[in-house]
Amino acid sequence: MELAQIGATPAGGVNRQALTALDGTARDRFTQWCEAAGCTVRTDAIGNLFAHRPGRNPALPAIMMGSHLDSQPTGGKFDGAYGVMAGLEVLRTLQDHAVMTEHAIEVTAWTNEEGARFAPSMMGSLVYTGELALETALQTQDVDGITVASALADIGVESTSLETDRPAAYFEAHIEQGPVLEAQDTTIGVVSGGQGQYWYQITLSGRASHAGTTPMALRQDALAGAAEVITALQRLARARAPACGTVGRMLVSPNSPNVIPDSVFFTAEIRHPDDATRTAMDAEFRQTVDKAAKAHGLIADVRQVLDQPASPFDSQCIHLIRQAAMDNHFSHMDIISGAAHDAVAMSRIVPTGMVFVPCKDGISHNEAEYAKPADLAAGCQVLHDAVLAYDRAHA
Amino acid sequence: MELAQIGATPAGGVNRQALTALDGTARDRFTQWCEAAGCTVRTDAIGNLFAHRPGRNPALPAIMMGSHLDSQPTGGKFDGAYGVMAGLEVLRTLQDHAVMTEHAIEVTAWTNEEGARFAPSMMGSLVYTGELALETALQTQDVDGITVASALADIGVESTSLETDRPAAYFEAHIEQGPVLEAQDTTIGVVSGGQGQYWYQITLSGRASHAGTTPMALRQDALAGAAEVITALQRLARARAPACGTVGRMLVSPNSPNVIPDSVFFTAEIRHPDDATRTAMDAEFRQTVDKAAKAHGLIADVRQVLDQPASPFDSQCIHLIRQAAMDNHFSHMDIISGAAHDAVAMSRIVPTGMVFVPCKDGISHNEAEYAKPADLAAGCQVLHDAVLAYDRAHA
Numbered sequence: 001m002e003l004a005q006i007g008a009t010p011a012g013g014v015n016r017q018a019l020t021a022l023d024g025t026a027r028d029r030f031t032q033w034c035e036a037a038g039c040t041v042r043t044d045a046i047g048n049l050f051a052h053r054p055g056r057n058p059a060l061p062a063i064m065m066g067s068h069l070d071s072q073p074t075g076g077k078f079d080g081a082y083g084v085m086a087g088l089e090v091l092r093t094l095q096d097h098a099v100m101t102e103h104a105i106e107v108t109a110w111t112n113e114e115g116a117r118f119a120p121s122m123m124g125s126l127v128y129t130g131e132l133a134l135e136t137a138l139q140t141q142d143v144d145g146i147t148v149a150s151a152l153a154d155i156g157v158e159s160t161s162l163e164t165d166r167p168a169a170y171f172e173a174h175i176e177q178g179p180v181l182e183a184q185d186t187t188i189g190v191v192s193g194g195q196g197q198y199w200y201q202i203t204l205s206g207r208a209s210h211a212g213t214t215p216m217a218l219r220q221d222a223l224a225g226a227a228e229v230i231t232a233l234q235r236l237a238r239a240r241a242p243a244c245g246t247v248g249r250m251l252v253s254p255n256s257p258n259v260i261p262d263s264v265f266f267t268a269e270i271r272h273p274d275d276a277t278r279t280a281m282d283a284e285f286r287q288t289v290d291k292a293a294k295a296h297g298l299i300a301d302v303r304q305v306l307d308q309p310a311s312p313f314d315s316q317c318i319h320l321i322r323q324a325a326m327d328n329h330f331s332h333m334d335i336i337s338g339a340a341h342d343a344v345a346m347s348r349i350v351p352t353g354m355v356f357v358p359c360k361d362g363i364s365h366n367e368a369e370y371a372k373p374a375d376l377a378a379g380c381q382v383l384h385d386a387v388l389a390y391d392r393a394h395a
Numbered sequence: 396m397e398l399a400q401i402g403a404t405p406a407g408g409v410n411r412q413a414l415t416a417l418d419g420t421a422r423d424r425f426t427q428w429c430e431a432a433g434c435t436v437r438t439d440a441i442g443n444l445f446a447h448r449p450g451r452n453p454a455l456p457a458i459m460m461g462s463h464l465d466s467q468p469t470g471g472k473f474d475g476a477y478g479v480m481a482g483l484e485v486l487r488t489l490q491d492h493a494v495m496t497e498h499a500i501e502v503t504a505w506t507n508e509e510g511a512r513f514a515p516s517m518m519g520s521l522v523y524t525g526e527l528a529l530e531t532a533l534q535t536q537d538v539d540g541i542t543v544a545s546a547l548a549d550i551g552v553e554s555t556s557l558e559t560d561r562p563a564a565y566f567e568a569h570i571e572q573g574p575v576l577e578a579q580d581t582t583i584g585v586v587s588g589g590q591g592q593y594w595y596q597i598t599l600s601g602r603a604s605h606a607g608t609t610p611m612a613l614r615q616d617a618l619a620g621a622a623e624v625i626t627a628l629q630r631l632a633r634a635r636a637p638a639c640g641t642v643g644r645m646l647v648s649p650n651s652p653n654v655i656p657d658s659v660f661f662t663a664e665i666r667h668p669d670d671a672t673r674t675a676m677d678a679e680f681r682q683t684v685d686k687a688a689k690a691h692g693l694i695a696d697v698r699q700v701l702d703q704p705a706s707p708f709d710s711q712c713i714h715l716i717r718q719a720a721m722d723n724h725f726s727h728m729d730i731i732s733g734a735a736h737d738a739v740a741m742s743r744i745v746p747t748g749m750v751f752v753p754c755k756d757g758i759s760h761n762e763a764e765y766a767k768p769a770d771l772a773a774g775c776q777v778l779h780d781a782v783l784a785y786d787r788a789h790a
Binding site for chain 2: 180213249339
């Protein structure tokens with residue numbers, strides 16, 4: 001709640017976009033808190049902050065926790081900030097109880113996870129994992145033409161090097177940003193991984209004609225075709241839970257009440273945690289588009305604009321998180337991470353696990369974002385227990 | 396083709412909007428042609444032109460033909476103009492052959508059928524039939540603030556009175572403005588009447604949420620609901636030929652690719668020549684909307700913004716047109732008038748019939764509008780024969 005004062009909005013949310021002065025203030029506060037908890041804090045060239053608590057065996061890599069401090073322009077108090085504060089709470093707990101772990105324990109605040117000011121999202125973790133070139137990231141500009149490099153300098157980041165040592169494992173706590181845990185009245189989401197995704201841009205082209213003089217059988221109604229595709233995508237996704245199928249954007253032409261639409265542009269996306277299933281859904285979806293186009297005499301232009309593989313998390317990390325929930329008698333369930341997170345990037349290079357806690361009405365990226373203190377504490381406990389169990393298991 | 400030079404566009408169409416100087420030129424030319432064919436021409440206070448050829452029995456009301464001379468801004472050569480020229484051709488034929496009819500024969504050029512410059516459409520015929528108050532029509536302004544009254548004065552219309560005598564019957568020839576006759580390779584459409592129409596404005600409201608984190612079962616996807624309504628409307632209309640069901644305009648909110656739509660606004664319309672069937676379709680359509688809303692957890696706001704009854708034409712007029720087509724060995728079929736016409740207004744006060752001829756690809760309200768000379772001549776012959784048959788039948 002103290003962190004949430006930095007960039008607090010009148011509506012109760014947070015506007016603390018990446019590498020702004022407010023983000024700098026939050027980063028400084030986090031650094032002070034970590035140092036007060038006995039850690040040293042270093043930064044890398046993209047501004048990721050690493051709070052380090054030494055372990056007994058310096059030959060072992062660190063076990064890392066983390067998330068991000070930046071927010072959406074009209075964001076909430078919890079998205080990202082919760083995961084960093086949960087890591088800090090684990091550090092403080094270890095310090096308060098003078099616990100000596102085998103591995104060093106680190107908490108990372110990743111730079112610019114939201115991508116709201118500078119694209120892409122997950123910038124800090126993608127640079128860290130090597131998926132995004134540092135130079136590309138540094139030259140990225142915001143709408144005012146300010147580069148990431150210049151914004152980093154403005155808030156006092158002076159490092160020019162990147163980390164090359166890899167942690168033993170990575171754990172991230174996060175609000176769910178969806179309605180599942182709340183609907184199931186469940187405290188802990190044991191995240192099994194990130195979904196794979198296909199994104200499409202589709203244009204159906206028919207012929208505009210008079211809505212009163214063109215018999216149904218002679219129409220080439222692009223919107224009627226698009227409607228069938230949307231309905232089929234719903235059916236296709238519902239038949240393969242936990243698949244998601246969504247059409248979010250649609251533009252109709254000429255968009256006049258009494259003219260049969262000659263062209264409809266729409267986006268579509270398919271998400272599924274299993275890539276084989278996702279591939280099968282892609283094939284079925286394309287057949288659906290072809291069928292609707294044929295039925296209505298339309299020309300279909302289907303562009304696949306994203307094909308992102310699924311990111312299954314590490315089975316041992318998943319197991320330790322589930323075990324921690326059970327040991328603490330927290331209700332828990334396996335859950336897919338529908339949104340992107342730094343943990344999804346990290347999962348591609350080190351064993352990774354994630355802990356979800358419920359958020360009210362599934363609302364996130366919104367000033368109304370809310371999570372119950374008891375749930376946040378439970379997530380923190382699970383994070384703590386899983387990290388220590390991993391430490392013991394790999395000593 | 397000579398008339399089409401007045402307001403001709405480079406793309407081969409016509410821009411001769413109601414009560415412009417070009418429309419004035421066309422009206423003057425029509426008047427000269429009618430006078431040369433032995434008619435007197437009068438006007439009324441809304442600028443309708445009536446060319447009058449006396450009959451043998453002055454006690455009988457006139458038999459009227461007509462259509463309109465005004466066009467859409469990017470209109471074609473035939474919509475409206477054909478019907479007026481066809482009437483003129485009948486007058487000339489009677490004159491050339493010194494035919495003496497029992498009734499007087501009149502050809503009317505109705506003011507502002509298109510409604511492109513001044514709303515509503517069918518202004519002249521609606522004022523004539525008493526459905527639109529003269530004062531209301533005269534005070535209507537175009538986008539430049541020019542009133543109909545002022546535009547009438549500018550082109551020299553000085554009458555301040557309306558007609559009160561009614562014709563014995565009204566016949567109108569027109570291009571089909573749809574694809575049916577061409578698709579059936581048929582020369583003459585025997586119009587059975589104007590369709591009844593319902594127009595709706597519908598808003599479905601659900602909840603915006605993340606396309607990746609919201610399971611299908613927990614969504615309130617307004618666009619998924621709207622898609623089901625569109626598909627159901629298609630099915631509903633196809634099951635009841637010659638019904639038409641159309642969604643022409645749709646606005647999706649927030650219209651972002653990765654956000655489940657929380658609100659969709661769309662228009663819908665249902666047309667059918669039989670009002671009982673149309674009423675049944677309305678009930679079924681509303682059930683469809685309710686069902687889709689319930690299935691997707693949406694709130695449906697359904698506003699019926701137009702309920703226009705069907706306008707069946709006069710059975711004797713229809714019969715005489717069909718008989719004329721048969722006598723001339725023209726292929727012919729019964730057809731509904733999907734669009735509005737002056738004849739639809741006239742049908743509410745006097746026995747009315749309409750003759751359709753094919754237009755290329757069903758295209759109208761477009762500079763590419765085209766009809767074959769042979770078809771136009773055939774329509775003219777049918778108009779002539781039907782008018783003379785009506786004259787004999789009511790002598």
